[in-house]
Amino acid sequence: MYDHLKGFRDFYPAEMGARREVIDSLEAAARRYGFREVGTPALERTQMYVDKSGEEIVEELYAFEDKGGREVALTPELTPTVARMVVAKQQELSKPIKWVSTRPFWRYEQVQQGRFREFYQTNVDIFGSSEPEADAEILAFAADALTDLGLTGEEFEFRVSHRDILGGLFESFDADVDTAAAIRAVDKSEKISHNEYHDLLVEAGLSYDQAAEFDDLLAVGEDDLDELVDFAGTDRVEAAVTNLQNVLEAAADFGAREYCTLSLETARGLDYYTGVVFECFDSTGEVSRSVFGGGRYDDLIESFGGQPTPAVGVAPGLAPLSLLLQRADVWPEEAFTTDYYVLQIGDTRSEAARIVRDLRERGHVVETDVADRSFGSQLNYADSINAETVVVAGEQDLANDEVTIKEMESGDQTQVPVDEFPGDLERPTYDDFA
């Protein structure tokens, strides 16, 4: 017996069926918006992640030297890869570029609830538009994806913020602020105490009075964003506030506004975000962590050597999403369904196979005996796979040129002439012959 590796999981058919339904639903929502699927490698050069995130990131990677002496890593995220792809074909791709991809990623990190070392994410990105409609389309896609899965506005919320509002406010203080550190402090603010939060802001360069003032500013209501403009008095903050308002207005037209809450305390830890950022939370708070997040990252493509190309995206992870779906009791049922089981008894393979093939041609899920088992065992198996209808192709039935059609749920059955099954019927069941 071998153990699996920590943070790597096996999915058996029942659970995999539920996962498949969720993934298909997410991707179907993306396809309706015209996001096109891309396929991407599992390995990239380690240097790409170091350039984007710094040398420390190597500790979090499955990184190694390949047999050709290249330093490579299992992809921990998709963004650098799609950025690389955009840069490589920048001229020939028509804008905006709208891509979707569901895939595993790997990070060497500590396992905890909703976090594994191998995990699946659906990445959805738009490249080439800085318009608020692009941000709003990402929000609308995310909202559709969640409501398609059976969630309602009672169960989740998008906490929407804007990096440039935060950065612009820090800039407007008469202090030498380490903006990145200050934004990280904001990102942590909900998890730590008030005093610890202020301490972090002071470490980033504010005075205690300024920290308190900043804290008050962030609590501003959705209708009072202009107060921030008045306070800062800079074009940067004014532009950022206008942009955020425009995104929310577009989101209203796109049907996503009702899921959005202004939450300037939401910052996302990541350095490369530049504009609107948002995180999806469980409204009941039972799932304590952010379920997923997204936002605008306008500088990344340029930093990868491309033409300046604005970008905005979101990446729901299946593991945290499943926590939310299970909490809301809309995780798909983990059970098989089978349309038909064709039961053979005696040497009836030839006729049974004909029936099986006819039914499969109609697109149904059909099983038959491949283990030479007894009548009782076959029926038992048909029950275990939740077969809806059992077609008994037994010697005795065929001797009369008949088959027996049995409805498993009720146990009712009837005889049908073998050449009338399935006949012209698309999906014949017991009721058609009773």
Add this chain to the structure above:
RNA sequence: UCCGGGUUGGGGUAGUGGUUAUCCUUCAGCCUUGUGGAGGCUGAGACGCGGGUUCGAUUCUCGCACCCGGACCCA
């Protein structure tokens, strides 16, 4: 990397420093070449791995692996 709690047949469990490790369920076969969700019989299947203490360890102890939480981190 750190903190806490775990690990006994496939799943859920009882128990013990000493004969054949308990029960439920599951699975397979048979009763039943003709009827599953009922019953009977038979069978399969476990002390996570390694070291130490001991005459003897599933039990005590140490290390490791894996699991469940949490901290840090979160691309």
